[in-house]
Amino acid sequence: MASEATAVASEPRETDLLVKMVSIVKRFPGVLANDHVNFELRPGEVHALLGENGAGKTTLMNILYGIYHPDGGEIYVRGRRVEIRSPRDAMSLGIGMVHQHFMLVDRHTVAENIALGYAKSLMNPLKEIKEKLREFAEKYGLKVDPDAYIWQLSAGEQQRVEIIKALYHGADILILDEPTSVLTPQETKELFKIVERMRDEGKGIIFITHKLDEVFEVADRVTVMRRGKVVGTLKASETTKEELARMMVGREVLFRLEKERVSRGKPVLEVENLHALNDRGLPAVRGVSFRVHEGEIFGIAGVAGNGQRELAEVVVGLRKATAGRVLIDGVDVTNKSPRFISSKGVAHIPEERLRHGIVPNLSVAENLILKDYYKEPYRRGLLLDHSKVIEDAERLINKFDIVTPSPLTPAKLLSGGNIQRLICARELHKEPRLIVAAHPTYGLDVGATEYIRRILLEQRKRGAAVLLISEDLEEVLQLSDRVGVMFNGEIVGIVRPEEVSIEEIGLMMAGARRLAREEMAS
Amino acid sequence: MDLSVVENILWVGFRSATPLLLASLGEIYAERSGILNLGVEGMMIMGAVSAFITALTTGNPWLGVAVATAVGILMSLIHGVISIHLRGNQVVSGLALTMFGLGLSSVIGRKYVGYQLPVKARFLPKPLAEGLVKLPVIGKALFDQEPLFYLSIVIAVVLWFVLYRTKVGIVIRSTGENPAAADALGINVYLVRYACTALGGALAGMAGAYLSVAYSPAWIENMTAGRGWIALALTIFALWNPLRAIFGAYLFGVVEAGGYTLQAYGYSQWLLNGVPYLLTVIVLTAGATETMRRRMGAPAALGVPYVRGEK
8 A cells, every 4th residue: 555655845835735635525326436535736747546447536526626516525726625516616716627528519610619618708709719729729739720610520639629628717727537548649649748738837737547657658646546545646756557556456457468379260250342431421441351360359450530430330230331342251241231240150349338239228137138039048939038038147147247236237327347248248158250349448447458358368269250449559459469550441551569569550540651462461 | 373462472471470480489599408399389379368368458469479478488487397407308398388388278268269359459560661562572571561570580680690699609509519518618507498498488479479469369269270380390490590490481481371372273271281391301301411410400419408417
C-alpha cells in the first residue's frame, strides 16, 4: 500500500489548492461508489485519476461537476467551502469537464455548440463565437472549423470542441474523462501537447484514465482508486507501472500475455476483392482481400471510420457486399443471411456491445440463447423449454464467470465486463470456426480485458480463426499473428507484429505509407 | 371553371390555412425542444369552445382569443407535467389529451350549440386596402382577411427568426437534439421544454379561437374536424421550420378548399382530403436518406424524456 508519499517540502498551502475534496461519500442502489474519498488538485499540475472501470473515478468527478450530489463529504474550491448543485454551479467556479461521451449536438455546427452555453449576445450569437475560436486556435493549437457540422468531424476534432467549450468560460480546473479512448496515436500526442500548454498556464487538469502508460506520459501526480476508495496518491516520477497496476487491481498483473506458438492450419475465412458501402451510401470497403487460417489471429488496425466496421459487418452478413466474395471453409457465404453464416460456425463479438451484442431488457438466460432459441433443445413445439434454458444458462454463467444475481436478471444491469463475458459465452461455447471480434475490450477494465484476451488466445489454440478489429493498437499487436492496416477502405499493408515498429504502423494508419503486394505478410 | 372559382378557392384556402399555421407553429416549437404533443386537436377544440363562450358573453373577440390562448396553455401543461416531470409516454399522453379535449369541450359547449356570434363579437375580414383586394385572383386571398391571418404570418416570421438567428433558438434546438449537452452547459432543460410546450398550447388555443370567432362564428361540436391532425402532419411536412410551415399551411388550406369546390365538378372530396397526408409521406420519403435526415430530420431527442446522469 502506498503512503501519502507526496508530503514534501513544497507542500502548498490549503488556499493555494484549486480543489480539495474531503471524505466524499456517494451511494447508488446496492453500490458504494465513493467511500470517503479524498482528492486534491494544485494549480499547474496534471493529476491522473487512475482506476479500473467501476472504481468510482467518473462518479467522483461527476460530483465535482455537479452532475451527482454527494451523500457526504466536503468540497473546497480555491480554499472556499462550496456546494455544487449543478453543472452551472461548477462552471461558475471555473470547473470544466470533457465527458467520455461527448456532449455535443451532432446536427449543429461547432460555433452553435459553443454558443449554446456561452454566447453573450442574444442576436447573431455566432459572430462573437467565431472570433473567440480564432483566439483559441492560436493560443493552444486548438484548430477547428467553426462552420463544420459536428457529425462531419473526427473523434479527435470533436474532443477539441469539447475542450474549447470548457476553456471558453475561463475554466482553470479541467476534468478530462478518459480522453484518449477515441483517439489515434497521433491525435493522442496532440492532445498531450495541448494539456501541457494548459498546465504551463497554471491550470489544473484532472486526467481520468485506466491506461497506465498515459500516467507516465502526461501526469505529475496520480491518485489510484479501487472499489470506490482511494488507494493512494503518488508522484508519477516516483512510481512504476507495476506498482500502479498492483494498486489498481489489488494483485499482480501480467502485461505480457503468454502467446503460445500455434501451427497454422488451412484457411477458414477468405475475403476476395470485397467492396461495400457505408450507411451514407459511400464506398467504405474498397477491394479488400485477405485470409485468416485455423489457429491464427488476424488483426485489423486503423483509425475509426476507415471501413473496419463495414468489413466486419459484411463478413457476418449484416451488410451487403457490392462486389467480391466471402468464403467460410470454402463455402461462398457472400450476402447470405446472418443466421446462415452463423450456422457455418461464425461467431460475432460486435462493437457497441449494449446496442449490438445483447438485448438489454431481456434476461441473461434469454440473451444466452439468442442464436439457438428456435432450435432443439430449447424449442418445444411453439414454446420454449424454460427449465432447459435456465439450466444451460447456469452452466454458461459458471463456465464463463459471469457475475450476475441470477439468470433472470436483465442483461443491461450487468457491468461492461460481464456483458462482454455473456456475449463470449453465447458466441464461443459451441466452438466456432471463425470469431469476428470488434473492439472486444473497448471500455473494459484491466481485469476484464485480460480475461477477454486470454479467451481469444485460447480459441486460437483450439484451432479457431480470429478476425480481430480494434482501435487499441497495442492490443492488436500483442494478440495478432498478422495485422492488416486499413486506410480509406483498403488494406494498405499486412505485417507481422514482431517485424514492424509502431511508428511504421502509425504511418500506414494515416495513409502515408503503403506496402506493395509482395511486401505483404502471407 | 373560370377565374372567379380559382379566386374563391384561394380565398377560402388561405382562410382555412390560418388555424393550421398557428397550431403547427406551436407544435414545431414543442417538437424542437423534444416534446411530441399529439394533443393538438384537443387543445384546439378547447380553445375554440372557450373563445366562443367568451366572445359571446363579453362581445369582445380579442378577449376570446386571450382566454383560448390561456386554456391552450393549461391543456398543454397537463401534457408537460406527464412527459417532462413524470417522464411518461408522450404518445399516450398526447392522445389522451386529444380525447380529453374533445370530450370536455362538448360538455362545456352543450348549451351553446346552435348560437351564432353577433357581428360585433366576431372578427370580420378587414381589407388591408381596397385597391389591393381588387387584384385579380390573389387580391382577395391576400388582402381580404381577418386580423389573425396577418398576425399568424408575423408570428411565423418571428418564430423563424428566434429559432435560427438567436441564442434562444440555439438553446431550444439543442434541447431537442441532445438535452444532455444542453444540461452540461447549464441550460435548464425542463424549463425550456415547459416553455416550448406551453407555446405550443397557446398557439393551438389561438388556432381554435380563430375557428369559432372568425372562420365559422358558431360553436359546433367537434368543429376542429381533424385540423389538429393536419397541423401535426404539417409540422413534419415543414420539416420543423416555421417559414416552410407558412408555405405548407397555404398549400394544405388550398387543397382543403379545393376539395369542397371541386366536388361540384365531380371529384371525390374524400380523396382530396387525403392529399395533405400524401404530401407529408412524400416529403418524409424524400427526406429519409442519411444526409437529408442529418440536415433536416426530426429532432434527435423527440419524444425521449430527459433524466440527468442517465446513460
